[in-house]
Amino acid sequence: MTLMNILRKPRNYSLRRQTLTLVALIAFALIAAGALTLSFVIGALEQTTWRARQVEASANASTFIGGVMREIRLFINTMSAAESIRNFDEIITEVSDQYPTISEVVIVNRDGIIRIARAKDETILANAFDIQGAAWFTTAVEGSSYLSDLHFSPQNIPYLIISHPLPSGGVIGLRVGMTSFADAIAGIQYGESGAAYLVDANGQLLAHPDFALVAANTRLGSRVELVSALEQPDSGWSGTYQNFLGHDVLGTSVLVPNTRWIVVTEVDQGEAFSRGRLLLLLLGIAGVLGGVVLLIAIDLLLRQYIFMPLDGLREGTREVIRGNLNHRVLITRNDEIGQLAREFNMMAQSLREGRDDLNKNAEALRMARDEALTASQAAHENVRLKSEFLNTMSHELRTPLNAIEGFTSILLSGMGVEVSPEAHGMLERIASNSKRLIQLISAMLDLSRIEAGRLEITPVQLSPAKLIERWRVQVEAQAAAKKLKLETVIAPDFPTLIMGDEDGLTKIASNLLGNAIKFTAQGSVTLRMLWHGTTWSIQVQDTGIGIPTDAREYIFEEFRQVDGSFKRQYGGTGLGLSIVKKVTNLMNGQITVESSLGGGSTFTVTLPVIPAVDSSVGNPIALTGKPPMNIAQQETVYAENPTGLTR
Amino acid sequence: MPKIPPDLLAEWKIVVADDEDDSLELARYILTFYGANVHTAVDGDDAFHTIDRVRPHFVISDLSMPVVDGWALIQRLKETPELRDIPVIALTAHAIRGDADRAIAAGFHNYLTKPLTADTFMDQLVSLLIVIPELASLLKF
Numbered sequence: 001m002t003l004m005n006i007l008r009k010p011r012n013y014s015l016r017r018q019t020l021t022l023v024a025l026i027a028f029a030l031i032a033a034g035a036l037t038l039s040f041v042i043g044a045l046e047q048t049t050w051r052a053r054q055v056e057a058s059a060n061a062s063t064f065i066g067g068v069m070r071e072i073r074l075f076i077n078t079m080s081a082a083e084s085i086r087n088f089d090e091i092i093t094e095v096s097d098q099y100p101t102i103s104e105v106v107i108v109n110r111d112g113i114i115r116i117a118r119a120k121d122e123t124i125l126a127n128a129f130d131i132q133g134a135a136w137f138t139t140a141v142e143g144s145s146y147l148s149d150l151h152f153s154p155q156n157i158p159y160l161i162i163s164h165p166l167p168s169g170g171v172i173g174l175r176v177g178m179t180s181f182a183d184a185i186a187g188i189q190y191g192e193s194g195a196a197y198l199v200d201a202n203g204q205l206l207a208h209p210d211f212a213l214v215a216a217n218t219r220l221g222s223r224v225e226l227v228s229a230l231e232q233p234d235s236g237w238s239g240t241y242q243n244f245l246g247h248d249v250l251g252t253s254v255l256v257p258n259t260r261w262i263v264v265t266e267v268d269q270g271e272a273f274s275r276g277r278l279l280l281l282l283l284g285i286a287g288v289l290g291g292v293v294l295l296i297a298i299d300l301l302l303r304q305y306i307f308m309p310l311d312g313l314r315e316g317t318r319e320v321i322r323g324n325l326n327h328r329v330l331i332t333r334n335d336e337i338g339q340l341a342r343e344f345n346m347m348a349q350s351l352r353e354g355r356d357d358l359n360k361n362a363e364a365l366r367m368a369r370d371e372a373l374t375a376s377q378a379a380h381e382n383v384r385l386k387s388e389f390l391n392t393m394s395h396e397l398r399t400p401l402n403a404i405e406g407f408t409s410i411l412l413s414g415m416g417v418e419v420s421p422e423a424h425g426m427l428e429r430i431a432s433n434s435k436r437l438i439q440l441i442s443a444m445l446d447l448s449r450i451e452a453g454r455l456e457i458t459p460v461q462l463s464p465a466k467l468i469e470r471w472r473v474q475v476e477a478q479a480a481a482k483k484l485k486l487e488t489v490i491a492p493d494f495p496t497l498i499m500g501d502e503d504g505l506t507k508i509a510s511n512l513l514g515n516a517i518k519f520t521a522q523g524s525v526t527l528r529m530l531w532h533g534t535t536w537s538i539q540v541q542d543t544g545i546g547i548p549t550d551a552r553e554y555i556f557e558e559f560r561q562v563d564g565s566f567k568r569q570y571g572g573t574g575l576g577l578s579i580v581k582k583v584t585n586l587m588n589g590q591i592t593v594e595s596s597l598g599g600g601s602t603f604t605v606t607l608p609v610i611p612a613v614d615s616s617v618g619n620p621i622a623l624t625g626k627p628p629m630n631i632a633q634q635e636t637v638y639a640e641n642p643t644g645l646t647r
Numbered sequence: 648m649p650k651i652p653p654d655l656l657a658e659w660k661i662v663v664a665d666d667e668d669d670s671l672e673l674a675r676y677i678l679t680f681y682g683a684n685v686h687t688a689v690d691g692d693d694a695f696h697t698i699d700r701v702r703p704h705f706v707i708s709d710l711s712m713p714v715v716d717g718w719a720l721i722q723r724l725k726e727t728p729e730l731r732d733i734p735v736i737a738l739t740a741h742a743i744r745g746d747a748d749r750a751i752a753a754g755f756h757n758y759l760t761k762p763l764t765a766d767t768f769m770d771q772l773v774s775l776l777i778v779i780p781e782l783a784s785l786l787k788f
Contacts, residue, residue, distance in 0.1 A: 395740060402762035403669035409764035415680045
C-alpha cells in the first residue's frame with residue numbers, strides 16, 4: 001500500500017521516496033553481505049559436518065578391515081611361531097573358523113613344496129603348477145612380506161595373496177577373500193548418495209559397491225583426490241572434486257588401520273550442500289521479506305512522525321494561502337515538528353487577528369465614509385433648500401415692499417393726487433421706514449447668500465473710472481443731504497482696465513461709503529482707488545466720529561456697532577461691515593481700519609490683482625448693461641434736474 | 648413736482664406685462680399720468696396677443712411670469728416679423744443677478760430694475776427711450 005503509493009505518486013512524496021530508497025539500498029546491501037557471509041559459514045559448516053559424518057560412517061568399515069588385517073598378521077605370527085607341521089595343522093584347524101576372511105592357507109618349504117594346504121572354498125594357491133615361480137613365494141622365500149594385487153577366483157571372487165617367510169625357511173601364503181571387505185565397504189551408507197570405496201597404496205580399487213568397477217581392475221593412483229590422500233595417508237584428507245565417475249562430490253579419505261589402504265567416502269555435492277542452499281534460499285527470502293517489512297515499518301514510522309505532520313502543515317499552509325486563517329494544525333507533540341505546528345498556529349492566529357483588525361478598520365472607514373457621504377448629501381440638500389428659500393424670500397419680501405414704496409412715491413410726488421401736509425409727513429415716514437426695511441432685508445439676504453456660499457465671485461474686465469463714478473453717483477445724494485464733500489480719487493498709475501467682480505466690489509464700496517456718510521456729521525468723505533502693483537485698494541476716508549480702539553475687534557461682526565446708543569443716533573442695519581469683510585475674504589483680500597476718536601476713520605480693502613485671461617470676457621457694455629455713452633447721457637439729462645436722483 | 652412734462656407720452660400706446668397686480672398698476676398709473684395709452688397683460692401669452700392687436704410704441708415686460716414668461720415672449724416676438732421691431736424693455740427683480748445681461752442678449756432693448764417709484768421709473772425710462780431715434784423724436788419735452 002505504502003510502496004504502491006511511492007510508485008504511483010513519486011513526485012508528491014519525493015523526500016519520502018529518497019529516504020526510503022536510501023534505507024532500502026542500505027538494507028539490501030546489509031542483507032546481501034549477510035547472505036554472502038552466511039553462505040560461506042554454512043558451506044564450511046556443511047563440509048565439516050559432512051566430513052565428520054563421512055569419517056564416522058567409514059570408521060566401522062575401516063576398523064573392521066584394519067582389524068581383519070591385524071588378525072591376519074597375528075595369525076601369521078602365530079604360524080611363524082609354530083614349530084611343527086602338526087602344530088600348523090592343529091593351529092589351522094583350531095583357528096581357521098576364527099578368521100573367516102582367510103579362505104586358503106598354504107605352507108610351503110623353501111623349495112616350494114607344499115607342506116600343508118587348507119582351503120575353505122576352493123583351492124587356488126595350492127593348485128598352482130608353478131609355486132616356485134609365484135611372486136608370493138619368491139618374495140617371501142627371500143625374507144620379505146608380500147601383499148598381492150587384487151586377483152579374481154574362477155568364480156570371479158576377488159582376493160589378495162599375503163605371504164610371509166617362516167622361521168623354518170618356508171613360506172606361509174594366505175588367500176584373503178575380499179567379499180567381507182566389499183560388504184563392509186558397501187555397508188558404508190549415509191545420506192542418499194553417500195558411498196565409499198577402498199583403494200590400496202597404489203591406488204588400485206579394492207572394493208566398491210559397484211563390483212564391475214573392481215572387476216575392471218580400476219586404478220586411481222593418478223587422481224588428484226588420491227594423490228594427496230596417498231601422500232599423507234595418516235592425516236586424512238577432505239575436499240570437493242569431480243570423482244572418477246564424473247560426479248561432483250564431497251569426499252573424505254580415511255587410512256585403514258594396520259594397512260596402507262584408504263577408504264574414500266564420497267557424497268554428491270548436490271546432496272551435501274542441498275540443505276545449505278535451501279537454508280540460504282530461505283534466509284535470502286527471509287532477508288528480502290525482512291527488508292520489505294523493515295521498509296514498510298520505516299515508511300510507517302516516517303509517515304506517522306514526519307510525513308503526516310508535514311502533510312498537516314502543508315494543508316495548513318494551503319488553507320492560509322486560500323485565505324482561511326481559522327485553520328489550525330492539529331499536532332500535539334513536543335518535538336521540533338510539534339513546535340513548528342504550534343508556531344504555525346500562532347502565526348495563523350496572528351495573521352487572523354491582523355486581518356480582523358484590518359477588516360474592522362475597513363468597516364469603520366466604510367461606515368465613516370457612508371456617514372460622511374450622507375452628511376455631505378444632507379449638507380448639499382440643505383444648501384439647495386437654503387438657496388431656494390433665499391430666492392423665494394428675496395422675491396416674496398421685496399414684492400410687497402416694492403408696492404409700498406412705489407405707491408408711496410406716487411402719493412408723495414403728487415402725481416394726480418392731492419394729500420394734506422400732515423398726510424405728506426406721514427407718507428414720508430412710511431417711505432423712510434419702508435426704505436430702511438428694504439435695506440435691512442437686502443443686507444440680510446446678501447449676508448445669507450454669502451454664508452450659504454451662493455455669492456459667486458466672477459472676475460471680468462472692468463473700467464475703474466466707470467466703477468468709481470457709479471459708486472459716487474449712488475451716494476452723492478446722501479452726501480449732499482448732509483452737506484458733506486464727496487471726493488473720488490483714482491491713483492495716476494492705476495490701469496485703465498482691471499479684473500474684478502463688479503457686484504462684490506460694489507457691495508464693498510457702497511457699504512463703506514454708506515457707513516462713512518452715516519457716521520460723519522461734517523467735513524468730507526473721500527473714495528480712493530490705489531495701485532500697488534500686485535495688489536490694489538479701495539479706500540474710504542471720512543472725518544467722522546472715529547472708532548474706539550477696543551471696538552475695532554468687533555465692528556466687523558453682524559449687528560455690531562460701536563455701542564447700542566449709536567444705533568439710535570445713526571440707524572442702519574449693523575450688517576454693512578460684516579458684508580464688506582465677508583466679500584473681501586471671498587476675494588482673498590484684507591480689510592484694515594485706521595481711526596481715532598473724533599479724528600475720522602479710514603477703511604482700506606486691499607485685493608489681489610487678477611491677471612486678465614481673456615480680453616473678450618471684459619466687455620464693459622455687457623457688464624453694465626448700458627451703452628458706454630449712457631453715463632454721459634444721464635449726466636446731460638440730470639444736469640438740469642440733479643434732485644431727480646436725490647432722495 | 649417732476650420736471651418731466653405731464654404730456655410726455657401723450658398718444659403713446661404702451662403694453663405692460665406683469666403677473667404682479669401691484670407692480671402692473673403702479674406702471675399703468677405712472678405711464679397713464681404722463682399721457683400714455685396703457686394696455687396691460689398678466690402673462691406672456693396675454694401680452695403677445697395684446698401687442699399683436701395694439702401694435703404699441705414699446706413694451707415693458709416682467710421676466711418671471713406664469714406659463715409664458717418674459718423670455719418666451721421675446722422669443723415669440725422676435726420670431727414674428729411684423730412684431731420683431733417693437734422695442735421691448737425688460738423689468739427685472741433687483742436681486743436676480745445676471746438677468747440684465749441675459750435679457751439684452753435675448754433681444755430685449757434694455758432693462759428696468761424694480762422697485763418702480765414715481766421718480767426713478769420715469770427717469771430710467773426716458774434715458775432708455777431717448778436712445779431709440781424713432782421714439783426719441785416722438786417725446787414731447
